[in-house]
Amino acid sequence: MFFVYIAFVLLSAVTASAVDLYGTITNRTSGQPVVAATVRIHGLQKGAVTDTAGKFKIAGLPTGVFSLVASRIGYKPSTITITLTDNTEHVVLTMLEASIVKQDVIVSASRRVQAVQDVPISVSTLNGNDVAERSITRLDDALRYVSGVSVVKDQVNIRGSSGFALGVGNRTMVLLDGFPLMSGDNGDIKFDVMPVSDIGRIEIIKGAGSALYGTGALGGVVTMFTAKPPAGTTITGRGFAGTYTKPRYSEWNYRTSAPLSSGFDIRLTHSTPEVTVSGSAAIRSDEGYRDFDKSLDGIAFGKFQWNLGANNHLTAFALYATHTGENFLYWKDLRYATFPPDAQDREQLLRSGKLAGGLEWAAFLDSRTTLTVRAGIFRTEFGNLINNVMQDSNHSVANSWNTDILATRVFSDQFTLTGGLNAKLNSVAADVYGEQFQALAAGFVQGEFSFTNGPILTLGVRLDHEKTATLPSYLELSPKFGISWHVTPSVALRGSVGRGFRAPAIAERYANIRYGPFNVIPNPNLLAESSVSYEAGMHYTPEDAVLPVDIDIAVFDNELYDLIEPTFAMDDPSVPIIFQNVTRARILGAECTVRAILHPRLTAETGITGMLPTDLLTGQTLKYRNNVLWYSRAEYSITNRLQVGIDYRFQNKVEQVDDKLDAFIPNATARVPVHIVDARILYTVDIGIQQQLRLGVIGKNILDYYYAEAVANLSPTRQILFQIEVLKP
Numbered sequence: 001m002f003f004v005y006i007a008f009v010l011l012s013a014v015t016a017s018a019v020d021l022y023g024t025i026t027n028r029t030s031g032q033p034v035v036a037a038t039v040r041i042h043g044l045q046k047g048a049v050t051d052t053a054g055k056f057k058i059a060g061l062p063t064g065v066f067s068l069v070a071s072r073i074g075y076k077p078s079t080i081t082i083t084l085t086d087n088t089e090h091v092v093l094t095m096l097e098a099s100i101v102k103q104d105v106i107v108s109a110s111r112r113v114q115a116v117q118d119v120p121i122s123v124s125t126l127n128g129n130d131v132a133e134r135s136i137t138r139l140d141d142a143l144r145y146v147s148g149v150s151v152v153k154d155q156v157n158i159r160g161s162s163g164f165a166l167g168v169g170n171r172t173m174v175l176l177d178g179f180p181l182m183s184g185d186n187g188d189i190k191f192d193v194m195p196v197s198d199i200g201r202i203e204i205i206k207g208a209g210s211a212l213y214g215t216g217a218l219g220g221v222v223t224m225f226t227a228k229p230p231a232g233t234t235i236t237g238r239g240f241a242g243t244y245t246k247p248r249y250s251e252w253n254y255r256t257s258a259p260l261s262s263g264f265d266i267r268l269t270h271s272t273p274e275v276t277v278s279g280s281a282a283i284r285s286d287e288g289y290r291d292f293d294k295s296l297d298g299i300a301f302g303k304f305q306w307n308l309g310a311n312n313h314l315t316a317f318a319l320y321a322t323h324t325g326e327n328f329l330y331w332k333d334l335r336y337a338t339f340p341p342d343a344q345d346r347e348q349l350l351r352s353g354k355l356a357g358g359l360e361w362a363a364f365l366d367s368r369t370t371l372t373v374r375a376g377i378f379r380t381e382f383g384n385l386i387n388n389v390m391q392d393s394n395h396s397v398a399n400s401w402n403t404d405i406l407a408t409r410v411f412s413d414q415f416t417l418t419g420g421l422n423a424k425l426n427s428v429a430a431d432v433y434g435e436q437f438q439a440l441a442a443g444f445v446q447g448e449f450s451f452t453n454g455p456i457l458t459l460g461v462r463l464d465h466e467k468t469a470t471l472p473s474y475l476e477l478s479p480k481f482g483i484s485w486h487v488t489p490s491v492a493l494r495g496s497v498g499r500g501f502r503a504p505a506i507a508e509r510y511a512n513i514r515y516g517p518f519n520v521i522p523n524p525n526l527l528a529e530s531s532v533s534y535e536a537g538m539h540y541t542p543e544d545a546v547l548p549v550d551i552d553i554a555v556f557d558n559e560l561y562d563l564i565e566p567t568f569a570m571d572d573p574s575v576p577i578i579f580q581n582v583t584r585a586r587i588l589g590a591e592c593t594v595r596a597i598l599h600p601r602l603t604a605e606t607g608i609t610g611m612l613p614t615d616l617l618t619g620q621t622l623k624y625r626n627n628v629l630w631y632s633r634a635e636y637s638i639t640n641r642l643q644v645g646i647d648y649r650f651q652n653k654v655e656q657v658d659d660k661l662d663a664f665i666p667n668a669t670a671r672v673p674v675h676i677v678d679a680r681i682l683y684t685v686d687i688g689i690q691q692q693l694r695l696g697v698i699g700k701n702i703l704d705y706y707y708a709e710a711v712a713n714l715s716p717t718r719q720i721l722f723q724i725e726v727l728k729p
Contacts, residue, residue, distance in 0.1 A: 019060075019061045019062070019063055019084045019085070019086065019089060020057060020058070020059045020060070020061070020089075020273070021057070021058045021059075021061055021068075021082070021084065021089050021090075021091065022055070022056070022057050022089065022090045022091075023039065023055070023056050023057075023058075023068075023090060023091040023092065023093065024050075024053075024054050024055050024056075024090075024091075024092050024093070025037050025039070025050050025054045025056070025070055025078075025092075025093045025094070025095060026054055026092070026093075026094050026095075027094070027095060027097065028094035028095060028096045028097075029096070029097065032054075033050070033053050033054025033055075034050060034054050034070075034072055034075065034095050035050060035051070035054060036049055036050060036072060037049065037050045037054075037056075037070050037071065037072035037075070037095065038070065038071050038072065039056050039058065039068065039069070039070045040068075040069050041058065041061065041066050041067070041068060041069075042066060042067035042068070042069055042079075042410075046058050046060075046061060057231075059273060059307065060307050060311060060312075060313060060364075061084055061311075061364070062084070062311045062364040062366060062367050063084045063085055063086060063367060064083075064084060064366070064367025064368070065081065065082070065083050065084075065367065066081070066082055066084065066367070067079055067080075067081055067082075067413075068080050068081075068082050068091065068093070070093050070095060072095065075095040075096065075097055076095065076096045076097075078093050078094065078095045078096075080093060084367075108178075108203055108205075108223055109121055109123050109203075109205050109209075109221075110212070110418065110446060110448070110458065111212050111406060111418055111420075111446075118456055118484050119482075119484065119494070120456075120458055120482025120483055120484045120494045120495060120496040121205060121206065121207050121482060121494070121496045121498075121535060122148075122205075122206040122207065122535065122537060122552075122554050122556075122591070123203060123204065123205055123206070124146045124147060124148070124149075124203075124204045124206070125201060125202065125203050125204070126142055126145065126146065126201070126202040126204075127200070127201050127202075128196075128199045128200045128201065128227050130142075130145065131196050131199055131202070132196060132197070132238065132725065133645070133680060133682055133694075133696065133698075134647075134678065134680065134698060135240050135680075135696070135698045135700075135721050135723050136196055137196060137263060137282075137284055138191045138192055139174070139189070139191045139194060139202075139222070139224070140154070140156065140189075140191040141191075142196075142199075142202060143156060143202075143204070143222065144649060145631065145633070145647060145649075146204055146631070147591065147593050147607025147608070147609060147629070147631045148206060148591050148607065148609040148629055149204060149629075150626060150629055150651055150709075151709070152164045152624060152709050152710050153709065153710040153713070154170070154188055154189065154191070155170060156170060156171075156172040156174075156189060156219075156220075156222065157219075157625070158172055158204065158206050158207075158219045158220035159206055159207075159219070159220075159556060159558065159587065159589060159591070159609065159611065160558070160587045160589070160611045160613045160622070160625045160626070161218060161219025161220065161531075161558065161560075161587070162219055163565070163622065163623055163624030163625060164623075164624040164710060164711065168186040168187060168188055168505055168507040168508055168511070168579075169186070169187050169188065169502070169504070169505045169507070169508050169564055169579075170182070170187060170188045170189050170216065171216070171218040171219040171220075171502055171529070172189070172216070172217070172218075172219050172220050172221070172222055173209060173213050173214075173216040173217040173220075173221045173222070174189045174221075174222045174223075174224075175213075175221070175222070175223045175224065176194065176223075176224045176226070176317075176356070177224070177225060177226055177315075177317070177358075177360075178223075178360070178372075178374060178404070179317075179356070179358045179374060179376045179378075179402065180216075180376075180378065180400070180402055180424075181193060181356060181378055182216055182378070182400065183378070183380045183398055183400065184378070184380065184398035184399055184400035184426035184427060184428055184438070184506070185380065185396050185398035185426070185428045185430060185433060185505070185506050185507050186398075186505055186506075186507045187216065187502075187504075187505030187506070187507065187508075188505075190321070190354050190380065192297055192299070192321055192323060192354075193299065193319060193321045193354045193356065194224060194299070194301070194319070194321075195265050195267070195280045195281070195282040195299045195300075195301050196265065196282075197236065197237065197238065197265040197266070197267040197280050197282070198226045198227060198267060198278070198280050198301055198303075199224055199225075199226065199227065200225050200226055200227030200228060201224075201225045201227075202222065202223070202224050202225070203221075203222070203223045203225070204220065204221075204222050205220050205221040205222075205223075206220050206535075206556075207219075207220060207496065207498065207533040207535055207556065207558075208220075208478075208480075208498045208499060208500025208531050208532070208533040208558075209221040209498070209500065210462060210464075210476075210478040210498070210499060210500035210501050211444065211446070211460045211461060211462045211478045211479060211480035211498050211499065211500075212444055212446065212460065212462065212480075214422060214424075214440065214442050214444075214462060214464050214478075215440060215464065215466070215476075215501060215502050215503045215528075216502055217500055217502075218500040218501060218502045218529060218530075218531050219500070219531075219558075226278070226303060226317075229269035229270070229271040229276055229278050230269070230271065230728055231271050231272075232270070232271065233268075233269070233270045233271075234267075234268070234269050234270075234691075234728050235266070235267070235268050235726070236266075236267050236269075236691075236725075236726050236727060236728055237264065237265050237266035237267060237725070237726050238264065238265050238723060238724065238725040238726070239262075239263070239264040239265075239723070239724050240262060240263055240264070240698075240721050240722065240723040240724075241260070241261070241262040241721070241722055242260070242261055242262070242698075242719055242720050242721030242722060243258040243259065243260050243261070243719070243720060244258060244259045244261070244288075244289040244716075244717055244718065244719050245258065245704065245717065245718045245719075245720065246258055247289075247338065247704075247706075247717055248704065251335055251336055252336070252337060252338040253338075254290070254291035254338050254339060255291075259286075259287035259288055259289060260285075260287050261284075261285065261286040261287065261719065261721070262284075262285050263282065263283055263284040263285060264282065264283060265280060265281070265282040266280060266281055266282075267279070267280040268280070273307065274306070274307050275304075275305070275306055275307070276303075276304070276305040276307075277302075277303070277304050277305075278302070278303045279300075279301065279302040279303075280299075280300070280301045280302075281298075281299065281300045281301075282297075282298070282299040282300075283296075283297070283298050283299075284296070284297040284298075284299075285297075288326070288328070289338065289714075289716055289717045289719075290328050290331075290337075290338040290339070290340075290714065291328075291338055291339045291340060292326040292327070292328050292339075292340050292344060292346060293325070293326055293328040294325060294326050295323065295324070295325030295326070296323075296324050296325065297321065297322065297323050298321070298322050299319070299320070299321045299322075300319065300320050300321075301317070301318070301319040302317065302318050302319070303315070303316070303317040304316045304317070311363055311364035311365075312361065312362060312363030312364065313361075313362055313363075314359070314360070314361050315359070315360040315361075315362070316357075316358070316359050316360075317356075317357065317358055318355075318356070318357040318358075319354075319355070319356045319357075320353070320354070320355050320356075321353070321354045322351075322352070322353050322354075323350070323351065323352045323353075324349060324350070324351045324385075325349065325350055326346075326349060326350075327348060327349065327350040327384070328340055328713075329344075330665050330668070330711070330712035330713060331665075331666075331667075331712050331713065331714060332666070333666035333667050334666070334667035334670050337706075337714040338714060345386075347386050347387065348384050348385065348386050349384065349385040349386075350382065350383075350384060350385070351382070351383060351384075351385050352380065352381060352382035352383075353380070353381045353382075354378070354379070354380050354381075355377075355378075355379040355380075356376065356377065356378045356379070357376060357377055358374060358375065358376030358377070359374070359375050359376070360372065360373065360374045361373045368409060368410040368411070369407070369408070369409045369410075370407065370408045371405075371406070371407045372404070372405075372406045372407075373404070373405050373406075374402070374403065374404040374405075374406075375401075375402070375403045375404075376401075376402050376403075377399060377400065377401050377402070378399075378400045378402075379397070379398070379399050379400075380396075380397075380398050380400075381395075381396065381397045381398075382395070382396055383395035383396070394431065394432060394513065395430065395431050395432075396428065396429075396430030396431070396432060396433060397428070397429050397430065398426065398427070398428045398429075398430070398506075399425075399426070399427045399428075400424065400425070400426050401424065401425045401426075401427075402422070402423070402424045403422070403423045403424075404420060404421075404422050405420045405421045405422075406418070406419075406420035407419060407420060413450065414449060414450050414451070414452075415447065415448070415449055415450070416447070416448045416450075417445070417446070417447050417448075418445070418446045418447075418448075418460075419443075419444060419445035419446065420443070420444060421441075421442070421443050422440075422441070422442045422443075422444070423439075423440070423441045423442075424439070424440045424441075425437065425438070425439050425440075426438040426439075426506060428506050432511055432512055432513040433506055433507060433510040433511060433512070434510055434512075436468070436469050436506045436509075436510055437468070437469060438466070438467070438468045438469070438503070438506055439466070439467045439468075440464055440465065440466050440467075440503065441464070441465045442462055442463060442464040442465065443462070443463055444460065444461065444462035444463075445460065445461060446458065446459065446460030446461075446480075447459050447460070454485065455483050455484065455485035456483070456484045456485070457481075457482070457483055458480070458481065458482035458483070458484075458496075459480070459481055460479070460480045460481075461477065461478065461479045461480070462477075462478045462479075463475060463476070463477055463478075464476040464478070464501070466503045466528070468503070468504075468506070468509065469524075471509075471524060474528070476501045476503075476528060476530075477499075478498070478499045478500065478501060479498070479499055480496065480497070480498035480499070481496065481497050481498070482494070482495065482496035482497075482498075483495050483496070489543060490540060490541050490542050490543055491538065491539070491540055492538070492539040492540075493536075493537070493538050493539075494535075494536070494537045494538070494539070495535065495536045495537070496533075496534070496535050497532065497533065497534050497535075498532070498533055499530065499531065499532050499533075500530065500531045500532075500533065501528050501529060501530045501531070502528060502529045502530075503528050504526040504527070504528065504529075504564060504579075508523070508526055508564055508579040509522065509523060509524045509526050509579075510522045510524065511579070519576040519577065520566075520576065520577045520578070520579075521576045521577070521578050522578075523578050523579055523580060526564060526579060526580070526581060527562045527581050528562065529560070529561065529562050529563055529564055529581075530560075530561045530562060531558055531559060531560045531561065532558075532559045533556065533557070533558045533559075534556060534557040534558075534559075535554055535555070535556045535557075536554070536555050536556075537552065537553060537554035537555070538552070538553050538554075539551070539552050540552075540553075547596055547597060547598060548596065548597040549594065549595070549596045549597075550594070550595040550596070551592070551593070551594050551595075552591075552592070552593045552594075553590070553591070553592050554590065554591045554592075555589070555590045555591075556587075556588070556589050556590070556591070557586070557587070557588050557589075558586070558587040558589075559585075559586055560583065560584070560585040560586065560587070561584055562581040562583075562584070563581065563582065563583035563584075563585055564579050564580070564581055564582075565579070565580065565582050565583055565623070566578070566579055567579075567580050567582060568658070568660045582617075583615055583617065583622070584615075584616045584617055585613065585614060585615050585616060585622050586612075586613075586614050586616055587611055587612070587613045587614070587622070587625075588611065588612045588614075589609060589610055589611035589612065590609070590610055591607065591608070591609040591610075592607065592608055593605065593606070593607035594606055594607070599636075601636055601637040601638070602634065602635070602636045602637075603634070603635050604632070604633070604634040604635075605632065605633050605634075606630075606631070606632040606633075607630070607631050607632070608628070608629070608630045608631075609628070609629040609630075610627065610628055611625070611626065611627055611628075611629075612627070613625035613627070615656075620656055621655040621656045622656065623656045623657055623658060624654060624656070624657060625654065625655075625656075626651045626652055626654060627652050627655070628650070628651070628652040629650070629651055630648075630649070630650040630651075631647070631648070631649050631650075632647070632648045633645065633646065633647045633648070634646055641683055641684045641685065642681075642682070642683050642684075643681075643682045643683075643684075644679070644680065644681050644682075645679065645680045645682075646677065646678070646679045646680075647676075647677070647678040647679075648675075648676070648677050648678075649674065649675075649676040650673070650674060650675055650676075651673065651674040652673050653671055653672055653673045654671050657669045657671065657711060658711075661711055661712070665711070665712045667712070668711050668712040669711065670708060670712075671707075671708055672706075672707050672708075673707075674705075674707045674709070674715075675703070675705050675707075676701050676703075676705060676707075677701070677702050677703050677705075678698070678699060678700050678701065678702065679698075679699045679702050680696055680697065680698045680699070681696065681697045682694055682695070682696045683695045683696075684727075686729075687726075690728065690729065691726060691727065691728060691729070692726075692727045692728075692729050693724065693725070693726060693727070694723075694724070694725040694727055695723070695724055695725075696721075696722070696723040696724075696725070697720070697721070697722055697723075698720075698721045698722075698723060699718070699719070699720050699721075700716065700718070700719040700720075700721070701716060701717060701718045701719065702718060703718070704717055704718035
């Protein structure tokens with residue numbers, strides 16, 4: 001019946017007039033404006049953040065009666081009921097200070113705007129400033145600053161869900177403003193497709209998300225949201241340049257001068273009540289801390305939003321990213337860890353291109369109903385170059401088409417229904433995979449039941465149909481259940497259980513390629529991976545604490561079935577690798593994150609995740625997984641203009657890897673615990689015309705600690721960068 005409702009609303013005329021809501025938020029005690037408060041309309045996909053005067057604007061709202069919720073770090077949430085008519089509205093809210101740290105942010109764990117405290121699953125967030133001030137240029141580097149997340153080369157590992165799989169078949173779904181960015185051939189993430197200057201927020205959903213997002217969300221979901229441009233015309237950007245310091249071991253010095261890295265981003269935006277346009281470009285050049293690892297990247301991004309007036313708007317975006325670089329696969333040996341093997345073909349370069357585009361129509365059908373329709377494509381191409389000529393033996397072009405229809409209906413303050421339809425088609429033309437296609441179609445529905453002064457229950461289910469080439473099709477049913485409950489003003493409890501699945505990537509089924517000394521051979525009979533994730537958690541914000549503190553605790557159990565892993569056929573002289581369903585696994589764990597304001601100018605956060613990743617078939621620790629992940633950070637404002645920050649990451653020594661690798665790559669399984677310290681000093685000055693200049697010195701791995709995350713690959717050594725940014729305050 002819900003999909004009949006979707007078909008009905010698609011044909012419905014949108015007749016109500018649009019209303020702009022203006023408002024001001026002040027401190028209830030002092031009367032001073034509350035800056036950077038989050039404001040949202042309960043049940044609708046609309047929100048804003050207050051400026052330096054405590055003012056905000058939410059444009060294009062339907063008429064009707066709504067709940068307006070405001071929240072900010074250090075304040076109690078404030079809620080008022082508003083009635084929107086055809087006239088422009090202005091409201092005033094006051095907020096009371098409280099000893100809490102965590103902001104009631106807007107998240108997408110349920111594919112609709114809601115408060116993070118109401119979500120029954122763990123969610124972490126990064127904002128655009130977190131990314132920019134660390135001179136981050138790729139999404140994978142940003143995710144390293146999140147508790148419970150590690151990255152192994154191109155594999156995002158949320159709470160141990162992924163290991164190391166030769167760059168194919170990632171178990172984390174990645175989206176940009178709701179559009180998936182997963183390649184059609186490898187099913188992996190392309191971390192270099194997004195200019196960081198456009199990132200407004202990154203949300204990391206921990207745990208199986210297939211009930212809403214389908215294949216690929218086995219271990220979690222990462223969603224990037226582009227920054228909303230301010231009114232008027234703005235130009236912002238940054239430039240950076242730096243160097244890798246020389247290694248301590250003379251055998252690792254592959255050049256006499258220090259290798260350089262540099263780049264810049266620029267972003268232009270123009271926003272009026274009717275039209276919003278943003279465009280950006282970025283260039284990255286890196287000489288690499290290893291021999292034969294030089295790279296050059298370019299990125300362009302554009303987004304256009306047209307407010308159609310009658311409570312609906314149309315959004316279009318396009319991005320293009322290109323990469324050309326030397327192709328360091330693995331080291332010569334540990335003594336010469338910065339050098340590739342002598343047999344490396346130094347004439348061969350790697351070139352890739354990524355093109356994405358999408359169109360979205362979003363509308364308020366009435367004061368309680370929203371509808372979003374999306375259609376997009378993500379095209380990837382990679383191959384090897386010799387003398388600037390593409391080699392046919394390792395060339396792939398893949399297109400991933402995606403369409404999405406999503407509707408949300410707030411029937412009452414006690415019941416909200418969300419549902420939709422999704423279709424995806426992956427088509428691949430490649431020398432290494434052949435010409436293949438993969439089609440998926442799905443429908444999903446989720447209901448949220450809110451009880452007065454009681455829990456919020458979430459029930460959902462998704463049905464996916466998958467068909468690859470000439471193989472038999474199959475169905476995947478992914479249910480979920482969640483509960484969140486504000487037991488007291490200081491304590492919120494949550495719990496969830498959900499099923500996830502991942503259809504095998506075309507590369508895993510049909511790869512016929514040479515990877516270093518190994519031959520990868522096809523296995524079209526692979527089954528889909530699946531998981532059942534359980535979580536229970538508590539969020540505690542004591543109101544009577546001497547220092548504002550925020551504590552979040554979670555315990556989890558991730559049951560994994562038919563995991564696809566690369567395996568070695570040692571009895572074959574050519575030493576082929578074949579992807580097989582070889583693992584039944586369980587990951588038990590607990591996570592604790594503490595945030596505190598230790599001083600009006602000093603904030604700190606620490607989060608530790610302990611896990612027992614077990615291969616239930618062998619009884620051993622699951623390969624390429626950590627038992628302990630620990631992330632801490634502190635930020636201190638020496639003055640209003642001068643800030644310093646420090647980050648520390650720890651990962652225990654990986655217990656199990658594939659020992660067969662040592663037979664083909666010297667010291668391939670060498671590994672140590674990981675201790676990484678990053679630091680930064682930032683100074684901000686006003687330059688007029690409502691803009692600021694921020695100067696920064698950023699040190700990455702400042703202790704020059706040597707370690708390997710991926711087998712036979714030395715991780716980045718110490719890097720010192722100088723950065724200059726033009727910001728909009």
